[in-house]
Amino acid sequence: MKFLNEFRCAFPARSQNEALARAALSAFLIPSDPTAQELADLRTVISEAVTNAIVHGYRNCSGDVSLCLRMLPERTIYIRVSDKGCGIPDIEKAMTPLYTSAPEEERAGLGFAIMQEFTDSLHVRSTSGTGTTLIMRRKLGTPHEQD
Amino acid sequence: MKIHYNTDNAQLLVFLDGELDHHRSALLRNEIDSAVYAHMPEKLILDFQNVSFMDSSGIGLIMGRYKLIQPMGAEMFIQNVSPYISRVLRLAGMERLAKISEGVNA
Numbered sequence: 001m002k003f004l005n006e007f008r009c010a011f012p013a014r015s016q017n018e019a020l021a022r023a024a025l026s027a028f029l030i031p032s033d034p035t036a037q038e039l040a041d042l043r044t045v046i047s048e049a050v051t052n053a054i055v056h057g058y059r060n061c062s063g064d065v066s067l068c069l070r071m072l073p074e075r076t077i078y079i080r081v082s083d084k085g086c087g088i089p090d091i092e093k094a095m096t097p098l099y100t101s102a103p104e105e106e107r108a109g110l111g112f113a114i115m116q117e118f119t120d121s122l123h124v125r126s127t128s129g130t131g132t133t134l135i136m137r138r139k140l141g142t143p144h145e146q147d
Numbered sequence: 148m149k150i151h152y153n154t155d156n157a158q159l160l161v162f163l164d165g166e167l168d169h170h171r172s173a174l175l176r177n178e179i180d181s182a183v184y185a186h187m188p189e190k191l192i193l194d195f196q197n198v199s200f201m202d203s204s205g206i207g208l209i210m211g212r213y214k215l216i217q218p219m220g221a222e223m224f225i226q227n228v229s230p231y232i233s234r235v236l237r238l239a240g241m242e243r244l245a246k247i248s249e250g251v252n253a
Contacts, residue, residue, distance in 0.1 A: 016170050018170050019166060019168065019170065022166075022200070044202050047169075048203055051169040054169070105173075105207075106211040107204075107207050108207040110203040110239050113238070117238055
């Protein structure tokens with residue numbers, strides 16, 4: 001895949017690293033001069049994806065969350081978040097708004113709904129026992145259109 | 148996070164701050180619940196003036212507190228929300244659980 005820039009990292013599935021993922025995304029996006037809303041939307045999106053990996057993927061085990069950020073042509077940001085955790089047995093069910101497999105942890109069941117709302121496309125690949133990969137894309141507005 | 152209880156009108160005012168993600172929300176919920184049990188307020192007001200980020204974990208925090216106070220007959224108010232926070236709250240349908248205002252509740 002042709003890309004203009006790329007950033008890759010991996011970190012242990014610990015909740016304090018959710019902020020780290022958001023900070024990495026912000027730093028990666030700043031040279032593209034996103035609007036405040038685009039930045040806020042994408043920070044929310046990456047936070048949801050990384051939280052899912054930590055709360056659900058590595059629910060019963062530990063491991064790393066891998067992050068890959070790419071700036072594609074035409075100001076399209078590509079975000080890939082993957083884990084080698086337990087996988088999602090039923091993706092369609094997992095994506096149903098308000099459904100959560102972890103109500104005892106006060107999960108709202110809105111992670112996928114927010115990721116879908118705040119991106120242009122969302123792809124989920126998951127194999128039971130092997131892990132889950134989320135790939136999202138969002139096209140940023142052109143800088144001179146911004147306020 | 149600061150929590151203030153007003154005995155005159157039985158309002159518990161919770162000044163949330165920082166980034167309400169999964170990590171932080173897990174730390175805050177016990178602190179808020181302790182104050183709710185200690186005062187048994189008639190109104191729980193969540194102030195978002197100093198909240199710079201919120202994802203669905205913050206929504207989970209709000210829903211959890213609503214489930215706690217609703218059987219007590221208390222009402223929930225959410226105030227001082229930025230347009231960004233408001234967007235996430237409305238996407239989650241939080242206006243059905245609480246009165247949401249961009250300023251301070253009367």
